[in-house]
Amino acid sequence: MEIEKLSGPDIDKALVELNQGLSEPWALADGKLTKTFRFRNFIDAFGFMTKAAIWAEKQRHHPEWFNVYNSVRVQLTTHDAGGISEKDFALAQKMEKVSAP
Numbered sequence: 001m002e003i004e005k006l007s008g009p010d011i012d013k014a015l016v017e018l019n020q021g022l023s024e025p026w027a028l029a030d031g032k033l034t035k036t037f038r039f040r041n042f043i044d045a046f047g048f049m050t051k052a053a054i055w056a057e058k059q060r061h062h063p064e065w066f067n068v069y070n071s072v073r074v075q076l077t078t079h080d081a082g083g084i085s086e087k088d089f090a091l092a093q094k095m096e097k098v099s100a101p
């Protein structure tokens with residue numbers, strides 16, 4: 001096991017920190033770290049996905065996501081750990097950075 005899942009209380013704590021100052025917060029749904037990003041158009045949405053994908057590939061940690069036009073619904077979990085890990089919070093943080101216009 002290379003990465004461990006976080007406990008419930010650790011997830012709650014990390015979620016509060018992640019959501020500091022965000023107008024659109026991340027939430028827990030189906031045991032995954034979840035957020036729907038909305039952009040001006042498809043190009044901006046796809047630009048976000050491209051930036052996030054390049055970073056994710058470098059980290060070898062990949063999002064589950066679903067894109068329709070200008071929205072990208074993201075669900076983060078660590079399959080290898082069977083839950084949410086620090087890698088998911090790192091990816092969420094990076095997504096916030098690269099989602100800025």
Ligand SMILES: C[C@H](O)[C@H](O)[C@H]1CNC2=NC(N)=NC(=O)C2=N1
Pocket residue numbers: 060061062063064077078079080081
């Ligand atoms: C071998 C490879 O690094 C693993 O399968 C990685 C790849 N990307 C991954 N991405 C996610 N989201 N969870 C994982 O457990 C995971 N494992």
